[in-house]
Amino acid sequence: MHAKRLDGRWRGQEIGWVFEPGRGDALRALCLRIWGVDGTPDAVTDCVELRIEADYTDIRSAVWIAHDAPVYLVGREIAASLRNGRAARPGRGVKFLSGKPGCKTELHHKVTSIPHGSVFLLKDTPRMAVEHFERALHGHGRCQVLSAA
Known part of the structure; x- marks a missing residue:
């Protein structure tokens, strides 16, 4: 799973995935590659x-x-x-x-x-x-x- 490769931890349905602060750029790149969005709130509004x-x-x-x-x-x-x-x-x-x-x-x-x-x-x-x-x-x-x- 992609999130685990970025050292993400699943915290349940209410919270979701949690990542270390230094993983922001890699996480945005992952979101762009899969969904075509950068993961920011503006992208989904x-x-x-x-x-x-x-x-x-x-x-x-x-x-x-x-x-x-x-x-x-x-x-x-x-x-x-x-x-x-x-x-x-x-x-x-x-x-x-x-x-x-x-x-x-x-x-x-x-x-x-x-x-x-x-x-x-x-x-x-x-x-x-x-x-x-x-x-x-x-x-x-x-x-x-x-x-x-």
Whole structure:
């Protein structure tokens, strides 16, 4: 886990992760790499809604397919398989406009996927992270900023 590599200590749900004061720069770099934000309070107060279209043009990496795990994009859960392995649900703040997440079982493993051409809204996305989403979607889809959240 990334936080442990930075000597972080988990202090429970109410407090979260705790780090030594000298780890601020490394922690900000980690937040930028995963979520596209620097971890400051301002980064999460200026939010927008994104419209994202899934595309399978670049088949070298499977952005829209996950094995025994949810589908993530820039640290956001887009979809996850239900425990019964028969269906998948959208992640928090995700609304599918066309297409829907799917789940199938292959050799006792759940495969969660977003079909090619699916369109979904991603609510409460930090404006600071939009460029990170655009880079992550290169060859895998399109991203459009719709409005301030």
